[in-house]
Amino acid sequence: xxxxxxxxxxxxxxxxxxxxxxxxxxxxxxxxxxxxxxxxxxxxxxxxxxxxxxxxxxxxxxxxxxxxxxxxxxxxxxxxxxxxxxxxxxxxxxxxxxxxxxxxxxxxxxx
Amino acid sequence: xxxxxxxxxxxxxxxxxxxxxxxxxxxxxxxxxxxxxxxxxxxxxxxxxxxxxxxxxxxxxxxxxxxxxxxxxxxxxxxxxxxxxxxxxxxxxxxxxxxxxxxxxxxxxxxxxx
Numbered sequence: 001x002x003x004x005x006x007x008x009x010x011x012x013x014x015x016x017x018x019x020x021x022x023x024x025x026x027x028x029x030x031x032x033x034x035x036x037x038x039x040x041x042x043x044x045x046x047x048x049x050x051x052x053x054x055x056x057x058x059x060x061x062x063x064x065x066x067x068x069x070x071x072x073x074x075x076x077x078x079x080x081x082x083x084x085x086x087x088x089x090x091x092x093x094x095x096x097x098x099x100x101x102x103x104x105x106x107x108x109x110x111x
Numbered sequence: 112x113x114x115x116x117x118x119x120x121x122x123x124x125x126x127x128x129x130x131x132x133x134x135x136x137x138x139x140x141x142x143x144x145x146x147x148x149x150x151x152x153x154x155x156x157x158x159x160x161x162x163x164x165x166x167x168x169x170x171x172x173x174x175x176x177x178x179x180x181x182x183x184x185x186x187x188x189x190x191x192x193x194x195x196x197x198x199x200x201x202x203x204x205x206x207x208x209x210x211x212x213x214x215x216x217x218x219x220x221x222x223x224x225x
Contacts, residue, residue, distance in 0.1 A: 031212070040218070042115070042216030042218045045215070048211065090153075092210065097166055097210055101154050101155070103151075
């Protein structure tokens with residue numbers, strides 16, 4: 001069974017602080033996708049990484065795919081209250097059309 | 112450009128009943144996937160449809176079935192509802208061959224089984 005372990009589950013930080021969310025697996029993925037989900041809404045795609053070692057930046061968010069394509073991280077610099085939400089990582093296994101989701105990281109950024 | 116549209120938004124059913132959820136994919140997309148998201152959990156893959164055929168299925172019982180129509184829209188049917196089927200049901204669409212580049216999700220249907 002392929003699993004994605006996401007940590008931490010909850011994070012409460014002060015505005016301006018930095019944070020990192022981790023996604024780890026023993027399985028290889030052809031892509032690793034990061035989504036953000038607001039209450040009562042569906043997940044919204046933030047970024048997709050497909051190459052081992054790939055780093056992508058989206059304003060204050062930096063996404064990294066591990067060299068072996070088994071793990072990924074999301075780093076937020078100078079967090080803002082607008083970053084509050086549920087962050088989900090999702091891996092697409094090789095030769096598969098399904099996404100395997102982590103259990104999510106619920107982030108609260110306090111003003 | 113309309114994204115993924117799901118209906119209804121909320122639904123309350125009694126244990127043992129049957130339910131049909133509907134999804135219209137994003138314009139230009141041709142694959143539709145369905146996910147079940149329990150409270151406090153990440154979504155779990157139910158199945159994906161392409162060219163009106165079930166392309167891949169997750170670990171869900173046969174009570175869960177689906178259909179894709181020629182216009183790419185899709186339905187998820189659940190028979191003999193159990194209390195444990197209460198969840199947010201999400202539909203996601205993509206363009207075939209581009210799945211690795213991400214999916215567009217709808218806002219979901221919140222199903223409550225009582």
